[in-house]
Amino acid sequence: MNLSKKNQEKMFKFICLIFTSFAVISLVVLIWHILRDGYEWLRPELFTEFQSRFPRKAGIKAGVFGTIWLISLTAFFSIPLGIASGIYLEEYGKKGKIGKIIEVNVTNLAGVPSIVYGLLGLALFVRLLDFGGSVLSGALTLSLLIMPIIIVTTREAIKAVPHSIKYAAYSLGARKYQVVFGHVLPTAMPGIVTGIILALARAIGETAPLIIVGALAYVTFIPESPMDEFTVMPLQIYNWASRPQEDFHKLAASSIVVLLTITFFMNFVAVLIRSRGQKRMKL
Amino acid sequence: MFSSRSIDKIVSSTLFLCGLLSILTTIGIIFALSKESITFFSKVPVWEFLLGTSWAPLLEPKSFGVLPLVLGTMMVVFISSIIAIPTGVATAIYLSEYASNRVKNIIRPSLEILAGIPTIVYGYVALTLITPALKILFPEIEIFNALSASFVVGVMILPMISSLCYDALRAVPRDLREGAYALGGNSFDVVAKIMVPAAASRILAAFILAISRAIGETMAVTLAAGANPQLTFSPLKSIQTMTSYIVQVSLGDTPVGGIEYLTCFAVGSLLFVMTLLMNSLSQVVLVRFQKIK
Numbered sequence: 169m170n171l172s173k174k175n176q177e178k179m180f181k182f183i184c185l186i187f188t189s190f191a192v193i194s195l196v197v198l199i200w201h202i203l204r205d206g207y208e209w210l211r212p213e214l215f216t217e218f219q220s221r222f223p224r225k226a227g228i229k230a231g232v233f234g235t236i237w238l239i240s241l242t243a244f245f246s247i248p249l250g251i252a253s254g255i256y257l258e259e260y261g262k263k264g265k266i267g268k269i270i271e272v273n274v275t276n277l278a279g280v281p282s283i284v285y286g287l288l289g290l291a292l293f294v295r296l297l298d299f300g301g302s303v304l305s306g307a308l309t310l311s312l313l314i315m316p317i318i319i320v321t322t323r324e325a326i327k328a329v330p331h332s333i334k335y336a337a338y339s340l341g342a343r344k345y346q347v348v349f350g351h352v353l354p355t356a357m358p359g360i361v362t363g364i365i366l367a368l369a370r371a372i373g374e375t376a377p378l379i380i381v382g383a384l385a386y387v388t389f390i391p392e393s394p395m396d397e398f399t400v401m402p403l404q405i406y407n408w409a410s411r412p413q414e415d416f417h418k419l420a421a422s423s424i425v426v427l428l429t430i431t432f433f434m435n436f437v438a439v440l441i442r443s444r445g446q447k448r449m450k451l
Numbered sequence: 452m453f454s455s456r457s458i459d460k461i462v463s464s465t466l467f468l469c470g471l472l473s474i475l476t477t478i479g480i481i482f483a484l485s486k487e488s489i490t491f492f493s494k495v496p497v498w499e500f501l502l503g504t505s506w507a508p509l510l511e512p513k514s515f516g517v518l519p520l521v522l523g524t525m526m527v528v529f530i531s532s533i534i535a536i537p538t539g540v541a542t543a544i545y546l547s548e549y550a551s552n553r554v555k556n557i558i559r560p561s562l563e564i565l566a567g568i569p570t571i572v573y574g575y576v577a578l579t580l581i582t583p584a585l586k587i588l589f590p591e592i593e594i595f596n597a598l599s600a601s602f603v604v605g606v607m608i609l610p611m612i613s614s615l616c617y618d619a620l621r622a623v624p625r626d627l628r629e630g631a632y633a634l635g636g637n638s639f640d641v642v643a644k645i646m647v648p649a650a651a652s653r654i655l656a657a658f659i660l661a662i663s664r665a666i667g668e669t670m671a672v673t674l675a676a677g678a679n680p681q682l683t684f685s686p687l688k689s690i691q692t693m694t695s696y697i698v699q700v701s702l703g704d705t706p707v708g709g710i711e712y713l714t715c716f717a718v719g720s721l722l723f724v725m726t727l728l729m730n731s732l733s734q735v736v737l738v739r740f741q742k743i744k
Binding site: 174177180186188192195198253270274280283286290316348349369373374375376379382406410417428432435 | 455456458459463466467470471476477479480483484487537538542544545546548549550557558561562564567568570571572576578579606609610637638643660663664667669670674697698715723727731734
């Protein structure tokens with residue numbers, strides 16, 4: 169086939185467009201499929217019932233509360249530690265050899281599969297520190313998992329702070345900690361908050377590491393302390409989806425609708441904060 | 452109480468300790484994995500683990516050849532790459548060369564949303580939508596099969612490939628692109644002969660990272676690909692990957708210190724080493740690129 173130059177260009181553009189539409193089509197099909205399967209089962213009982221052998225009587229109450237517990241604790245551990253590490257890497261350790269090593273290390277940690285963090289959690293928190301299959305073990309494991317994300321976004325947010333702000337503060341005689349905590353950090357806050365929300369949204373959807381540290385699929389109570397056993401929404405979804413009965417699949421789909429609503433909402437808020445922050449920085 | 456000088460010292464050393472936490476995490480991972488793996492390898496020879504062709508640690512007679520799991524993982528990686536790599540590169544090219552702002556405002560958020568969807572959701576879609584759809588094409592397909600899982604893993608790694616390739620194409624110096632156009636090349640010439648070659652190493656690094664991500668992918672393959680470790684090259688059959696084996700054992704009641712418990716760490720070590728190698732390789736590729744530049 170001998171295409172003219174003009175046709176060759178058009179053809180190439182068209183092929184690229186077809187491939188590009190794949191992402192949008194996948195997304196539309198995915199959401200349509202889940203809504204179609206799940207909308208009937210989106211009823212109040214979904215939120216007020218615990219796990220059950222009968223799909224009509226089963227709900228995600230335990231999962232919702234488990235997820236709230238888990239994410240609150242994860243946020244409690246990972247946010248201060250992640251921000252602090254990010255500040256250290258960007259403002260203090262940049263030139264030093266240890267700073268370089270930590271930097272490479274964080275990059276590598278971000279690429280470690282989540283299931284490996286699960287094995288670390290199992291050996292360290294569940295067995296060695298004897299926290300068992302508790303919310304605490306799960307939260308500590310997820311904290312280690314999302315810390316690299318928080319560190320990287322904190323660094324990027326700090327990097328985007330105009331130097332003029334820093335120099336102005338230094339020139340007025342401020343010490344480093346005053347510059348960092350009084351000026352750099354507040355300016356970088358929108359970017360950091362965006363990163364934190366995205367990281368927590370990821371943590372909400374995590375399943376594998378929690379299975380490894382011993383979260384249960386069949387739970388009929390709400391955790392009352394960090395040492396209690398727990399389940400989370402994705403794990404209940406997994407449990408229902410892996411059963412053969414059609415009704416359980418529908419139940420899984422309706423829970424997915426809930427899960428996706430939460431993660432989409434968090435992503436939306438994150439993007440909103442980011443775009444506002446960018447506008448402010450430009451002014 | 453404190454002078455501002457000493458506060459400065461205290462703050463910087465506190466931050467340093469927080470920074471060290473990431474090093475401790477790495478040490479923790481290596482220590483946890485190797486401690487249990489060493490116990491495992493004192494019972495099962497390394498070569499039997501790495502070269503054995505039968506994986507049945509939960510059944511009598513037990514056998515500990517990890518190759519079926521590795522092959523299962525590789526099959527998922529291979530098929531998902533076939534789907535995601537061309538699609539991702541074409542998407543990146545379209546976005547960076549052709550797309551109007553309006554199109555960009557549809558495609559990029561879609562990719563971001565796809566990237567943010569929990570993997571369990573992809574697993575559900577593979578099991579309840581992709582497999583029934585594939586059954587129309589291949590009536591002999593099993594309920595749990597490698598193909599449907601690989602398909603959704605492909606969709607999952609697509610956003611990563613397209614966004615990294617997009618960045619790679621954007622990073623090509625403007626004068627290269629404009630010079631090519633000035634010499635009379637059309638957009639196909641410019642993309643195929645100038646842009647992609649110039650961005651090649653960053654694109655390659657993106658592929659490697661995406662493959663590494665696919666190796667570690669867990670819930671979608673656990674849900675959709677089955678739990679049947681076998682040496683097969685047919686994607687229509689049920690298989691088991693390294694990750695889904697670890698989940699399978701964790702869901703059952705396995706006694707601590709038992710051989711089943713130890714196998715998780717041995718398989719986990721192999722997984723960790725494989726992804727670490729891939730991630731390091733992608734960094735090596737990038738560094739070489741910077742030198743050439």
